[in-house]
Structure formats: structure tokens, C-alpha cells
Amino acid sequence: MKNGYFGHYGGQFVGETLMPAILELDSTFKKLKHDREFNKNLNSLLSKYVGRPTPVTFCPNLSTKFGCKIYLKREDLAHTGAHKINNALGQALLAKAMGKTRIIAETGAGQHGVATATACAKLGLDCQIFMGVVDMERQKPNVFRMKLLGADVIPVRSGTQTLKDAINETLRDWSASTATTHYLIGSALGPHPYPEIVAHFQAVIGREARFQILKETKRLPNAVVACVGGGSNAIGIFRAFLKDSDVRLIGVEAGGLGIKSGKHAARFADPELGKPGILHGSLTYVLQDQNGQIYNTHSISAGLDYSAVGPEHSYLREIGRAEYYYVTDKECLKAFHLLSEMEGIIPALESSHALAYSFKLARNLDKNDILLINLSGRGDKDIFEVARYSGDKL
Amino acid sequence: MNYAELFHNLKRKNEIALIPFTVIGDPNYQTSLKIVKNAIHAGADILELGFPFSDPTADGPTIQAADQRALQSGITTDQCFEFLREVRSYSMIPIGLLIYANLVYRYGIEEFYAKLSDISVNSVLVADVPIEEATPFIKAARNSAIDTVFLVSPLTTNERLTQILAQARGFIYLISRLGVTGVRNDVQDLTIKLIKQIKRKTQLPIAVGFGISNPEQVETLARTEVDGVIVGSAIVKIIEENIDRPENINTEIGSFIASLKNATRGSCKIS
Ligand SMILES: Cc1ncc(COP(=O)(O)O)c(C=O)c1O
Numbered sequence: 001m002k003n004g005y006f007g008h009y010g011g012q013f014v015g016e017t018l019m020p021a022i023l024e025l026d027s028t029f030k031k032l033k034h035d036r037e038f039n040k041n042l043n044s045l046l047s048k049y050v051g052r053p054t055p056v057t058f059c060p061n062l063s064t065k066f067g068c069k070i071y072l073k074r075e076d077l078a079h080t081g082a083h084k085i086n087n088a089l090g091q092a093l094l095a096k097a098m099g100k101t102r103i104i105a106e107t108g109a110g111q112h113g114v115a116t117a118t119a120c121a122k123l124g125l126d127c128q129i130f131m132g133v134v135d136m137e138r139q140k141p142n143v144f145r146m147k148l149l150g151a152d153v154i155p156v157r158s159g160t161q162t163l164k165d166a167i168n169e170t171l172r173d174w175s176a177s178t179a180t181t182h183y184l185i186g187s188a189l190g191p192h193p194y195p196e197i198v199a200h201f202q203a204v205i206g207r208e209a210r211f212q213i214l215k216e217t218k219r220l221p222n223a224v225v226a227c228v229g230g231g232s233n234a235i236g237i238f239r240a241f242l243k244d245s246d247v248r249l250i251g252v253e254a255g256g257l258g259i260k261s262g263k264h265a266a267r268f269a270d271p272e273l274g275k276p277g278i279l280h281g282s283l284t285y286v287l288q289d290q291n292g293q294i295y296n297t298h299s300i301s302a303g304l305d306y307s308a309v310g311p312e313h314s315y316l317r318e319i320g321r322a323e324y325y326y327v328t329d330k331e332c333l334k335a336f337h338l339l340s341e342m343e344g345i346i347p348a349l350e351s352s353h354a355l356a357y358s359f360k361l362a363r364n365l366d367k368n369d370i371l372l373i374n375l376s377g378r379g380d381k382d383i384f385e386v387a388r389y390s391g392d393k394l
Numbered sequence: 395m396n397y398a399e400l401f402h403n404l405k406r407k408n409e410i411a412l413i414p415f416t417v418i419g420d421p422n423y424q425t426s427l428k429i430v431k432n433a434i435h436a437g438a439d440i441l442e443l444g445f446p447f448s449d450p451t452a453d454g455p456t457i458q459a460a461d462q463r464a465l466q467s468g469i470t471t472d473q474c475f476e477f478l479r480e481v482r483s484y485s486m487i488p489i490g491l492l493i494y495a496n497l498v499y500r501y502g503i504e505e506f507y508a509k510l511s512d513i514s515v516n517s518v519l520v521a522d523v524p525i526e527e528a529t530p531f532i533k534a535a536r537n538s539a540i541d542t543v544f545l546v547s548p549l550t551t552n553e554r555l556t557q558i559l560a561q562a563r564g565f566i567y568l569i570s571r572l573g574v575t576g577v578r579n580d581v582q583d584l585t586i587k588l589i590k591q592i593k594r595k596t597q598l599p600i601a602v603g604f605g606i607s608n609p610e611q612v613e614t615l616a617r618t619e620v621d622g623v624i625v626g627s628a629i630v631k632i633i634e635e636n637i638d639r640p641e642n643i644n645t646e647i648g649s650f651i652a653s654l655k656n657a658t659r660g661s662c663k664i665s
Contacts, residue, residue: 003526013495013522015452016545017572019554158458164449171451176573178549278495278522279449291471292500293448 004192006315012191013278018171021178026193028098033200038093045089049122050079052086052204056212056372061342066362071221072345072375073209073237082348082377083205083233084115084186090201092119095182102126102181106170108135108163108229109303109350110142111377112186117151119184127151130169132161135302142381160296163229163306167280187230188310191281195235195310202236205374210240213372222365223248226374227353228324229265229303231310233376238322248323251313252357254299255326265297266326267309268317276314284311300329300385301349303377327356333389335359336379348377349385395486397516397541397564400439401599401621410615410658411439411622413601414629414651415492417446417457418474419464421633425640426464429633429647430481436648437655440488440516441481442603442624445474447494452521454576456627459634471501478513490517490543490564495527503534511538517564519543525557532561543567546592548584555595565599565622566592570606577627578605581614593619612657625654 004010012022032038046052054077059070075083088105095103103125107113113129120127129146133155136143146153159165167190174183188198206224213221224241226234228251241247256264267274267285273295277286287295287307299305316322327335332349335356340346347355351374358373365371379386387394404411414433419426430441446464450457469477478489491510498506498520510518518540523531525544535542541564546555548571559566570585571578585602592600602615603624612623629647636642 012524012526014524015521015547016524016550016554016558017452017547017569019524019526020549020551158455159449168449168451172454172574175452178572275500278499280451281522283499286496288496288500290500292497293465294496 006312007318009282009284009311009314010192010195011283012281013283014191014281015175017175018178021174022191022193024098025094028094029193029197032094032097038097042090042093046086046204050085050089051077053208053212054078056209056216059343062339065342066359067367068362068365068369068371069217070358070362071213071370071372073205073372075205075233075374075376076345076347076351076378080111080115080118081380082111082115083202083236084112085118086204086236087186087198087201087232088112088115088119088184091182091184091197092123092125095125095184096123098182100180100182102128102177103184104128104130104170104173104177104181105184105186106130106163106166107186108166108305109301109348110135110139110146110381111303111348113151113153114142114145114149116184116186117146117149120151121149128154130154130156130166130173132156132163132166134161135163135166138385139302139381140384162297162302164294171280187232188235188312189230189280189282189308195282195312198232199235199239199312202232203239205233205236206238206240209237209372213370217370219370220244220247221370221372223250223361224372224374225250225252225354225358225361227252227304227350227376228309228313229306229350231313233374235310235312237374238316242321249316249321250357250361251322251324252353253324253326254301254304254353255328256298256300258328259326263298264326265299265305265307267307268324269326279308282311284314285309300332300389301353303348303350304353325357327353331356333386336386345375346379347375348379349382351376395488397488397599400488401565404439408659410620411601412437412651412655412658413440413442413622413624414438415442415444415624415626416629417444417460417464418477419446419467419469420460420630421463421637422467423469423473423477425643427477427480428644431484432644432648433651434485434487436651438487438651440490440622442490442492442626443478445471445491445493445497447497450494452574454574454627456577456630456634457575460630471497475509475513478515482513488516490519491515492519492521495520495522498531503530504537507534507538507540510540515540517541517543519545519567525554525561528561545569548572548588555592559596559598562598565601566596567624568592568600568602569604570602571604575604575627577607577631579607579611581611586618589618589620609653609657612654616658623658
């Protein structure tokens with residue numbers, strides 16, 4: 001396999017200015033990923049600071065309702081409220097090892113921004129977070145959290161003012177600042193080695209979950225389900241199950257207002273707009289028009305509202321190892337309320353996509369079949385947005 | 395005319411090449427075409443033309459806005475080709491393209507270069523294709539007899555420089571400073587050092603770009619071993635500032651380009 005490719009997806013499509021920094025990151029990561037001291041440090045942070053391992057929780061009420069056994073991997077219980085912290089701490093440690101003093105990052109839902117700001121506060125790094133103004137509005141609580149954590153939040157007003165544009169702006173900053181600065185990408189996307197680095201640091205989710213579910217149920221799940229924005233929580237839980245060929249791996253994209261409406265972020269589900277293309281450093285499925293201009297996405301959930309998908313997912317889909325489906329904004333909201341009311345867990349709107357698809361899938365399963373859903377984050381950040389949709393005043 | 399001939403002729407006249415950059419279709423097809431023709435008359439030696447892209451990550455705010463204006467006017471890849479054809483039928487001036495990878499990839503890499511070859515475009519620089527990913531682009535370019543231009547930045551290591559020089563054709567695009575495109579006011583000592591470093595390793599002409607915005611900078615560079623200067627944001631800014639008075643665009647760009655061209659002349663080299 002060519003360096004940095006998953007099949008023929010991936011690569012390093014960035015300007016010459018960024019290449020030296022990307023090569024430096026690659027060699028640092030190769031050196032440290034199996035380094036005993038580095039891992040001791042990271043694991044200590046993960047257990048004593050993040051609160052890992054996060055539990056796997058059985059959902060008795062939903063299981064009865066849908067007629068199969070439903071389990072959640074509780075990344076919502078990780079410090080800062082989502083899986084993003086696993087990667088943020090890992091990369092922040094890499095940055096320190098490279099002698100960088102400043103971290104920049106993009107954020108959509110704000111969870112990655114909060115996780116990065118947290119890692120920087122803990123490890124003594126300067127932190128600037130780029131965020132589209134549309135996302136700043138719909139994820140207000142997270143904007144304030146980042147500020148409380150000592151980070152600067154830089155509003156991005158270009159393009160659609162969402163995640164894609166925040167990434168553009170972060171890349172622009174980085175092309176002038178690589179000497180002092182590490183770009184801490186928040187999902188399994190971008191130029192090689194980022195997709196590999198992010199998957200490596202998120203793989204702890206699947207390692208724990210596989211062990212936990214085996215311990216509790218004495219068998220492997222029938223399917224593992226995760227939402228897919230850039231694809232970090234999904235790849236994080238998938239990786240441990242890749243060789244378990246009987247376990248279906250299912251990624252759920254944001255169907256927005258439906259595929260036909262064109263207002264969605266379903267790179268795989270829309271055969272007209274979703275085609276292999278090159279965006280933000282990698283060759284992967286990208287929503288684009290016939291000329292190759294990047295298509296503007298829509299999703300109720302800021303964390304899934306992105307035109308491209310991590311290259312490893314394009315590969316896993318192509319070889320048939322993982323399947324990808326979508327749910328709409330409406331179905332997502334319904335699942336959001338259902339989990340809150342029936343199991344007492346308020347999920348992130350991103351994670352609610354995984355739930356919504358799982359509930360559809362469950363109807364075709366047997367009562368002893370097991371569904372493992374990655375609950376990538378908690379929904380506190382989303383309450384204003386959900387209230388807006390339901391017409392409630394907060 | 396090809397690059398080798400052009401740079402050779404200029405050298406004999408003791409001039410360096412003035413290479414204005416504009417985005418095709420900014421602010422719309424017809425105005426953009428007039429701007430390009432006007433630039434040729436005002437003294438451009440080479441045209442550097444950009445295909446507008448929705449997500450130009452190597453560009454600063456000025457050129458981002460130009461891309462947006464062009465796309466808003468509804469321009470397509472095929473119309474960009476048509477534009478190039480019209481420029482080509484108007485003048486034999488060398489044309490270099492600056493483009494982002496997805497536009498080429500989506501069109502089909504081989505097909506894209508073949509099309510450019512029909513129009514006699516001289517070179518292509520793909521902003522987000524470093525040497526590591528360049529193989530299919532270089533192959534297509536060679537099949538179509540088009541030069542592949544590469545960027546060299548102040549951070550490019552010696553090892554990378556050697557790799558780049560082995561593949562580069564036409565000229566080297568030296569980024570005068572880190573960051574994205576945009577207007578700056580001076581010429582860094584670093585740039586002058588880099589020019590010398592690259593010259594020691596190659597016969598290829600060097601054009602300096604990113605941040606060149608006034609005749610003083612051009613004069614400074616003309617006194618070095620550099621072979622050309624690329625001026626982008628400073629020209630595009632004139633379009634932006636006169637968007638409501640399109641009749642001013644060409645007079646202003648014309649006199650700006652003439653003043654830059656003047657600064658490329660009669661330089662006495664220092665080394
Ligand atoms: C809770 C949560 N889940 C999922 C995502 C989507 O990202 P990814 O696909 O990388 O897991 C986000 C992104 O912001 C998020 O905050």
C-alpha cells in the first residue's frame with residue numbers, strides 16, 4: 001500500500017508550505033506510538049483525568065421496546081462529554097514532544113474545541129480554536145466553555161461558516177505558523193498521518209468496548225453502530241472489531257432534510273453529489289457539484305455537518321467491511337428524545353444519529369441479538385438547539 | 395511562446411518577467427477577460443490564471459473573495475477552458491494555471507491536461523499537490539506537453555528541493571514567505587538567500603510570489619538573480635475595491651501593472 005493510503009483513499013494533498021510539518025508529525029508519531037514512556041503518560045491521563053474506561057451500559061427499556069439487546073458505549077461520560085478528548089490529549093502530547101507551544105484546531109459541534117482547550121489547559125499550551133459563526137450560534141454553551149478553559153475562539157465568517165470553513169481557516173493559520181504550532185485535527189480526516197493518528201488515539205474506545213461486551217454477554221455483538229462526521233468515533237470503535245467478520249460495522253451519516261432535498265451531509269448515500277474527490281488533504285468521498293466545487297452541507301448536528309468523510313471509511317465501505325446509512329434530522333430528534341425519556345441519558349445530536357439508525361435496525365433483529373452503539377457524546381451542548389426545534393423557550 | 399524562450403529574451407534585455415495573477419471569471423466572465431487583455435497590454439510577460447475554487451486553502455482573504463465572486467457569477471470548468479481559448483486566440487503570451495486538485499481530479503486528470511494542451515496553456519501548478527502526490531499529474535502533464543510548476547517554500551528542506559527540482563518544469567514558484575497569499579510590503583532577506591540557494595541547484599527560472607505588491611519590492615527583486623515576480627492579491631484587490639465602478643478597474647490595473655513592469659527593467663544585478 002502506498003504511504004498514507006487506505007486502498008486508494010487518503011494521501012497528503014497539501015501545499016508545499018505544510019509538508020515539512022506533516023513529515024515531522026509523521027516521524028514523531030511513528031517514534032512515539034509504541035514508546036513506553038509516552039504511553040504511560042497518555043494512559044495515566046486517560047484513566048485519572050478522563051475517567052477511562054468508560055462503561056458499557058445495557059438499556060433495558062429500549063431493549064424491550066425494540067426487541068433486541070441494546071448496549072451503549074458511554075463516551076458521553078468521558079471528561080468534557082465526548083470521545084474527542086481521547087484524541088486531543090494524545091495529539092497534545094505529540095505536540096509537546098515536538099516542542100510546539102501553540103495549538104490550533106477547528107471545531108464544529110464545539111466538542112473537539114472544548115476537548116482541545118481542556119488538553120491545552122492541562123498541559124500548558126496556548127490554544128486557538130477556529131469555529132464557523134453558524135456553529136458558534138448553535139453550540140453556544142461550548143463556545144463559552146472554551147473561553148472558560150482559556151482558549152481564544154476565532155469566529156470564521158467565510159463560506160458556509162461551518163466545519164469545512166473552520167478547517168480551511170485553521171489550515172491557513174498553520175501555513176504561517178508551523179514552527180511553533182501544531183494543528184490538532186479533531187477527526188479521522190486530513191492529510192496523512194492525521195487519519196491514522198486520530199484512529200490510533202480513538203481506538204481505545206473499541207478496545208475497551210470489545211472487552212466489556214465480551215465480559216458481560218460472553219459473545220460479540222451482531223452489529224456495532226456509530227455516527228460518522230469525519231469518522232473518528234466510528235473508526236475508534238470499529239477498529240477493534242475489524243477482524244471479527246461476523247460483526248456488522250455500521251456508520252450513520254447525517255441525512256439532514258432527506259437525500260433528495262440536497263440538504264444533507266450524507267457523502268455515501270447521495271450517488272449524485274457524493275463522489276471521490278480531494279478536500280482538506282485527502283482523497284475520499286466528498287459532496288461536490290459536477291465541476292468539483294465543494295457542496296454545502298446541512299445537518300441539525302454541527303458535528304456531522306461536513307462535506308467529506310475520513311478516507312479509511314471510504315476504504316472500509318469499498319471493501320465491504322463497513323456499511324453506511326443515513327438518518328434525517330427528524331429521525332435524529334426522535335431518537336434524542338427517546339433515549340432521554342426511556343433511559344435517562346441525554347445524547348448528543350451527533351450520537352442520536354447512531355441511535356436512530358439502530359432503532360430501525362433493531363426491528364429486524366432477534367431478541368437475543370446484541371446491538372452495540374457508540375454514544376459518542378452527551379447532549380448538554382444541544383439543549384438550546386433542540387428547544388429551538390421544538391419551539392420551547394429556555 | 396515557451397517559457398525558456400521568454401525568460402531568455404527578457405534576460406538579454408536585462409528585465410525580469412512580470413507575472414500578474416487573476417482569477418478566471420472575477421468578477422464575471424466578460425470583465426475578467428477585459429482585465430486579462432488589459433494586463434497583456436500594460437506589460438504582463440506571463441499570465442498566471444487561477445480556476446476559482448470553493449475552498450482555496452492556500453489563499454488569503456483577497457483571493458478567496460475573488461474565487462467567490464467568480465463562482466457566484468456562475469462560471470464552470472468548461473467556461474474556464476473557453477476563457478483560456480479566448481485569451482489564447484488573442485495573444486501568444488505564456489499562460490500558467492494555478493488550480494486546486496479537486497477540480498482537476500473531478501474532470502479527469504488526463505482529460506484535463508489534454509484539454510489544456512489543445513488550448514496551448516504552458517504550465518499548471520496544483521496548489522495542494524506536493525511532490526508526494528504529483529505522479530499522476532506529472533504523467534498527464536508530460537503526455538500533453540505541459541510544464542508542471544512546483545512551489546518551493548522557505549521551509550522546503552534541501553532533500554525536498556532536490557526531489558522537486560527533478561520533477562519541475564517551466565519555472566520554480568518560490569513562496570517569498572510563509573502563510574497564504576496576500577499583500578505585504580517588503581522583501582525578506584530570507585527570500586534573497588533562498589533564491590541563491592535554488593540557483594545553485596538548477597537552471598530553471600525562478601519566479602517569486604506571495605506578498606509582492608509594489609514596484610519597490612519588484613525593484614529589489616530585479617536586482618537579485620530572480621527571473622520573475624508574481625503579483626496576485628495586489629491586483630485582485632483593485633478589482634475588489636472598484637467592484638461598484640467597473641470602468642475604473644482597467645485604468646487602475648493598467649497603470650499598476652505598467653508601474654510594476656517598469657520596475658522589472660534595467661536592473662543591475664547584485665549577487
Ligand atoms: C459527540 C460527537 N459525536 C460525533 C462527532 C462527529 O465526529 P466524528 O465523526 O469524528 O466522530 C462529533 C463532532 O463534533 C461530536 O461532538
